Amino acid sequence: SFLLLSFFMPSRRTLGPVVYLLLVFVTCFGEGILDNRQIARQILQERCHGHGASDTDKTLQELGEEAVKGWVELETEFLDTMTNLFFEDANRTLARLLAHIEKLLVQKTPLGFACPVLTAGNIYQAAMVWATSGQHNRARVLLQIGNMFKLQSISQWWGYTESLKAKGLPPASKRFETAMQADYSISLAALAHKLNVPPLSEVKAASEARRRNIEIHSICSYADDPTSNTGVTSELPKMAPRNHQSYADHFGYRYVLHSDLAEGRENMEAHYSKMMVVLRALETSPTIEWLMFIDCDAFFTDFTTSLDALVDTFAPEGSGDQNPVGFSALLNQFEFLFPARELRLLVERCAVVPAPRCRDFRDVCEQESRGSGWAPRREAGGCQKIRRRTKLASAARVSDTD
Incomplete structure (x- = not known):
């Protein structure tokens, strides 16, 4: 309305500035623009x-x-x-x-x-x-x-x-x-x-990293879901393990795929069995130095960076920072890489609490921070430091499909 009125007006000066401003006000505000x-x-x-x-x-x-x-x-x-x-x-x-x-x-x-x-x-x-x-x-x-x-x-x-x-x-x-x-x-x-946000530290080359006994674990168990937009039967169990195995083979890590859910949690979603799987791995393989857990809906997308290189870059021996070095804070908070010896007690304590309270490593820290009484002071520091090291999410280069 205002544009049309302006177009047909002979001249702003002929109406006078006061009348013109009044017309503008009425047109813009009175007509509900x-x-x-x-x-x-x-x-x-x-x-x-x-x-x-x-x-x-x-x-x-x-x-x-x-x-x-x-x-x-x-x-x-x-x-x-x-x-x-x-x-x-x-x-x-x-x-x-x-x-x-x-x-x-x-x-x-x-x-x-x-x-x-x-x-x-x-x-x-x-x-x-x-x-x-x-x-x-x-x-x-x-x-x-x-x-x-x-x-x-x-x-x-x-x-x-x-x-x-x-x-x-x-x-x-x-x-x-x-x-x-x-x-x-x-x-x-x-x-x-x-804001001069510092860039990520340059990750060491895989060839320069010290070799460690690292295992990669995952759970792939999906019940049929008729309401899913991507199909009744999930294709992830066919896709993700191949990716995980390829990455593990590329760097010489052991990959363990779990298809069975933990006892007593068979009717729950797979992530409720996560900490039980981790505990079982730590108990049966005492020589593990670091253990990584990756969900079935996540894929390794960088085959040039090894887990050893990440540890060497962000938690080298002798630095006094032997705490979890990776756990995605962007699309997914449930992939993690941690030193087995230092944090085993935390995992043991978390794995035995009721399932809804302990699904993944994040819950370990949350339970500890609530003062639940079962996290010792020494290991509690790991939870505090992991919150300050979320920059490693990008360094880990793990992609989530969800």
Whole structure:
């Protein structure tokens, strides 16, 4: 309306500046160009349909009325805040954005996961506001959080795409949010450079690493699932072990594949047997120096870096840092590589607690940090140090398919 009005006006000077400004105000604000509630609903309908809302072809309404209502409120608030960025003090806008992010991530967390692609988009915009205001560290932290939602939305988009393929329908899109992926990649790299984030230590060459007795263990046991978008029967047990074995053979490690679940945990998912498998390996192979566990949905993607090289680089003998050197903090937190002798007691204690409390090595640290009474002080330090060494996730170069 404003553009049409401006086009047909004979001259701004003929109307006079006051009349012109009045027309602009009435046109822009009186005609509802800033009706953010309606815009919020439209955004929700366009961005949360399909890959953001679910793994099947659901309409916005099938998100649930409460979820739709909650998201409309959140998105309206976000749009209002971004609009006010042009009219109010920057610090006030930053405070509003902080309150919005807190609602999204803390107070109304389920909504964020109901439409992760929109969550990632909003967090990115908020991070850019903080970056332009000079708060680069906060912007980087926000982008790291938003990146998790971006990855979640990629997973849901893929499931949605596969469901369409199964129905013989064309895909909704051949690529996932290309612009968003570029925005996150460019911004995270730029902020890391801006903040002088140190690069990863250069990993030693495999040929220079000291040889150790290292074993690689995995569990591949998947029950048929008729609700799965990738097929009733999982293909991972046919694919992942070949990859694991190839990596182990390449560097001369022993690879042990477990297809049976632990006693008493046969009706649970495989990860509930993980620590029992680790304990059994430590008990039956006392000469193991380091043991790596890799899930069946994870693959080795770097056949030039050995596990010995990782240990030599990040936990060399004599450094006083003989603690776990790898455990992915990006896509998966359940691959780990640890020294057998120093941490065996922790594994023994964890493996005997009820299954829901002990699924993987992360739970070992969580149980210890809660003061459960069964983690000795000496081994407790390993859990503290592993939290500070999450940079090794990238060094390990283990890729997760989930």
